Structures are given as C-alpha cells and as structure tokens.
Amino acid sequence: MYVLNANHISKSYKTAGETMRILQNVNLQVMKGEMVAIMGPSGSGKTTLLHVLTGVDTPDDGEIVIGGETFSQLTEEEKAFFRRKHMGMIFQDFQLLESLTVKENILLPLILERKEADIQQERFSRIADVLGIEKLADKGITEISGGQKQRVAIGRALINEPDIIFGDEPTGSLDRKTTGDVMRCMKQMNQRSGISFLLVTHDAYTASFCDRVLFLQDGNLAKEVKKENTADNFREDIWKTLCGLGGGKDDLFDISRKMLKAGFYKYRLYFLCNLSATALFCCFAVISTNRTFMNASIVNSSISNNIYLPFFLSAVFLVFFLPVSCQAFLASRKQEYGVMFSLGMSRKEAFRNLLFENVIISVLALAIALAAGTVLSFLFFPLSFMQ
Known part of the structure; x- marks a missing residue:
C-alpha cells in the first residue's frame, strides 16, 4: 500500500523572462513503513520536490496522493489541516x-488538535522514552545540544502519529556521531510505529539508514539503489552512484588528483623530507662507491671524518624528522577525508586515494632528488667522479 503516490510531477519557474524547468515528469512512490532518501547534486531539484510534496509549493502538472487523499487538489486551508493530521x-x-x-514543543501538534491531557501525556512519555529525552522535558530549547534539539524535532513530528514524515536535511547541522544517534532513533521509530519517512539529504551516511535511495538529477529521478546487504556495502553503493551522476568510474581518482593539485602546499614538509632523504642517500652512494675517493679517504682520515660526520648527522635528523613529516601530511588530509567519509567514502577507496597521492609525491621527490644528489655530489665532491 502506497502512503505517498506522486505521478508526473513537473515544476518550473520564470526568471528574467526565461523558464527554468526544475522538475520534469517525476514519479515517486513510498510504501507504508518504508524509509526512503532522496539525493542528488546541488540544483537537481531536491528541495523543490520536497516543497511540492508537502504543499509548500504547487506543481505545474501531476497528482500527489497521500494516505488515499488527493493532496494536490485540496485548498490551502485544507492542506494546512491535512498536514497537521497526516504529515x-x-x-x-x-x-x-x-x-x-x-515537552511543550513536542506536544504542540496535539495542543493545536486540542487533544485531551491524558492522551498528550501518554504519547509524550512513549516517544520521549524511545528518543531518550524524558529527562529533558522541562528544559528550555537553549539549554540542550544540537543532537537533543533534533530528537525533540523528531518527537514533534511523530507525536500526532502521521502517515508519513518528511525530512529536509535532518542531519545537515549535526556531527557524524550525533547523526548516527539521530538516524538510529528515526529507524527505531520507523520500525516500531510503521510510519513512513521521506528524507532529502546530501549525506550518504544518513541515507544508508534508509531502505532505498532515489537519485535526482536535472529534475528527473535518474537512479535507485536498494539496501540489499550490509550498511557499509549500501553506503558504498550510494557513494558510487553519486559519483556516477557526475561521470565515469575514475571519478574518485579525479577527485584525488584535484585535491592534490589544489592543496600541494600542504605537502611541502612531506615532499621536502622525501626529497632530502633521497638526495642524501644519492650523495652517499655516489661518494662511497667511488674507488678513488675511498682510497683517498683511507690515506687521509680527515677527509673521512669531514665527509661521514655530516652524512651521519643528517641521517639521524631525517630519521626523527620523517615521522613528524608523515604526521603533518596526515593532519593536512584529515579535514578533506573527514568530509569524504561523511559522504560515504569507504576505507578501501580512501586507502586507494591516499596511495595514489603518495605515489605521485614519492615519484616526484625521487626524480628531483636523484638529479639533485648527483649534481651536488659532483659540485662539492668532484674527487668522487675522478678515476
């Protein structure tokens, strides 16, 4: 049974004499007890679709049926009353x-419905217990955290036992841990009450708690991904589909290449350390393998002392410096990959991208250091090149 059945939904706006088609013949169904997410690039029409489905905006064409009622044909006053009872x-x-x-925020829909006090208390106690906010009942909104505020908002949406709950970026202002807590609460309420959810989100982690994900692109529902395996596999499928909306299978490498190019200055410590280590090794290898120089150093011990001491000190310095440079490198990537993980990038894909970046840096450092080491060896120790 469909709780939401939207058919042939189209919406356009006129701007500066031009008509912009935001939604084009969109068909969308949500079953009773189903949890569905809508994702897509910025400007794909996600928010417009949500506004049309909830009656905030009116479609140019199409029909919207919610709970068996043709919602799109109601008057504005009837829509407001319908939203209060069924959405x-x-x-x-x-x-x-x-x-x-x-407590008053959560009970607001029941207060507007003028429900009896005992009904209000029974529903509040039941929902607050599941959401874990029963101890916050008498607190003010300014006294609670962002995650607690979102739980209050979920409680308010559930209190009237609607047919369907719509979410507009419900975890957009939350951190990853709080997002997980909030989404687990939503999933629990969905499974217990059988209420359907339709969530618009940009976050693959949030979407992975749903039963299926619809992808909107250029005003059309382009693809659908269903949850068939584990949450991690589902999240990876969501991420790959998002990348696919913008191009081919090598999008992740392309993202890594762009990030590497845009933020190359962040790698300078790591790059210079690799460069110094390789150049030092090259100088040492060239000098120590030359017979003429080695014979001269045996005869004159001062040559040996003057040459090997700087090499030894430099090597010790680099041994301690390398871990510092590696830490600096990882710290510089923390923010970027934190964003990528929040969007659903898997550990396998992250490892592949980091490997790609490290290979590029190491190859560049090796090539420059070999040339620099050879030149420095010739300039400062010409004896090592003489036979």
Missing part, C-alpha cells in the same frame, strides 16, 4: 520555539 516535518535548523519547553 510530520523535520528541518535542518530544527524550527523549535525557544519560548516553549522541550
């Missing part, structure tokens, strides 16, 4: 009233 909303910025307590 819940979760927003990125919570949309909570700071003048009310946590």
Whole structure:
C-alpha cells in the first residue's frame, strides 16, 4: 500500500523572462513503513520536490496522493489541516520555539488538535522514552545540544502519529556521531510505529539508514539503489552512484588528483623530507662507491671524518624528522577525508586515494632528488667522479 503516490510531477519557474524547468515528469512512490532518501547534486531539484510534496509549493502538472487523499487538489486551508493530521516535518535548523519547553514543543501538534491531557501525556512519555529525552522535558530549547534539539524535532513530528514524515536535511547541522544517534532513533521509530519517512539529504551516511535511495538529477529521478546487504556495502553503493551522476568510474581518482593539485602546499614538509632523504642517500652512494675517493679517504682520515660526520648527522635528523613529516601530511588530509567519509567514502577507496597521492609525491621527490644528489655530489665532491 502506497502512503505517498506522486505521478508526473513537473515544476518550473520564470526568471528574467526565461523558464527554468526544475522538475520534469517525476514519479515517486513510498510504501507504508518504508524509509526512503532522496539525493542528488546541488540544483537537481531536491528541495523543490520536497516543497511540492508537502504543499509548500504547487506543481505545474501531476497528482500527489497521500494516505488515499488527493493532496494536490485540496485548498490551502485544507492542506494546512491535512498536514497537521497526516504529515510530520523535520528541518535542518530544527524550527523549535525557544519560548516553549522541550515537552511543550513536542506536544504542540496535539495542543493545536486540542487533544485531551491524558492522551498528550501518554504519547509524550512513549516517544520521549524511545528518543531518550524524558529527562529533558522541562528544559528550555537553549539549554540542550544540537543532537537533543533534533530528537525533540523528531518527537514533534511523530507525536500526532502521521502517515508519513518528511525530512529536509535532518542531519545537515549535526556531527557524524550525533547523526548516527539521530538516524538510529528515526529507524527505531520507523520500525516500531510503521510510519513512513521521506528524507532529502546530501549525506550518504544518513541515507544508508534508509531502505532505498532515489537519485535526482536535472529534475528527473535518474537512479535507485536498494539496501540489499550490509550498511557499509549500501553506503558504498550510494557513494558510487553519486559519483556516477557526475561521470565515469575514475571519478574518485579525479577527485584525488584535484585535491592534490589544489592543496600541494600542504605537502611541502612531506615532499621536502622525501626529497632530502633521497638526495642524501644519492650523495652517499655516489661518494662511497667511488674507488678513488675511498682510497683517498683511507690515506687521509680527515677527509673521512669531514665527509661521514655530516652524512651521519643528517641521517639521524631525517630519521626523527620523517615521522613528524608523515604526521603533518596526515593532519593536512584529515579535514578533506573527514568530509569524504561523511559522504560515504569507504576505507578501501580512501586507502586507494591516499596511495595514489603518495605515489605521485614519492615519484616526484625521487626524480628531483636523484638529479639533485648527483649534481651536488659532483659540485662539492668532484674527487668522487675522478678515476
């Protein structure tokens, strides 16, 4: 049974005399008890689709049926009443009233419905217990954290036992740990109550808690991914599909190449350390393998002392310096790969990208250092080249 059935939805806007088609013949169905995510690049029409489905905006063409009611044909007043009884909303910025307590915010839809006090208390206790916010009931909104605020928003959306809950970037302002906690709460409520969820999100980690993901591109539903294996495999499938919307199978390498090129200055410590180590080894190898120089150093011990001491000190310095440079390298990548992980990049893909970056840096360092080491050996120790 479909809780939401949207057929042939189209929407366009006129800007500066031009018509921009945002949605083009979109067909979307959500089953009872199903949890669905909508993803897509910026400008693909995700927010517009959500506004049309919730009655905030009116479609140019198409029909929207929610809970057996043709929602798209209702008047504005009827839509407002229908939303209050049959639909819940979760927003990125919570949309909570700071003048009310946590409990009052959650009960607001029931208060508007003028439900009896015992019904309000029973539903609040049940939902607050599942969401883990029963101890926050009398706190003000400004006294709780972002994750707790989103749980309050989820409670408010659930309190009226709607047919479907719509989420507009529900975890967009949360960190990864809090996102996981909030999404597990949503999934638990979905499984317990059988209420359907339709979430618009840019985050593959958030989407991986859903049963399937629809991908919107250029106003059309381009692809669909269903959860068939583990959450990690599902998240990887979501990530690959997102990349596929923008190009071929080598998109991850292309991303890594662009990140490497744009932030090359971040690698300078790591690069210079590799360069110094290789150049030092090259100088030492050239000098120590030359018979003429070695014979001269045996005869004159001062040559040996003057040459080997700097090499030894430089080697010791580099041994301690290499771990520092590696740490600096990883720290410089932490922010970028933190973003990539939050978007669903797998550890395998991250390892492949880091390997690609390291190979590029190492090859460049090796090539330059070999040339520099040879030139330095000739300039400062010409005896090593003489036979």
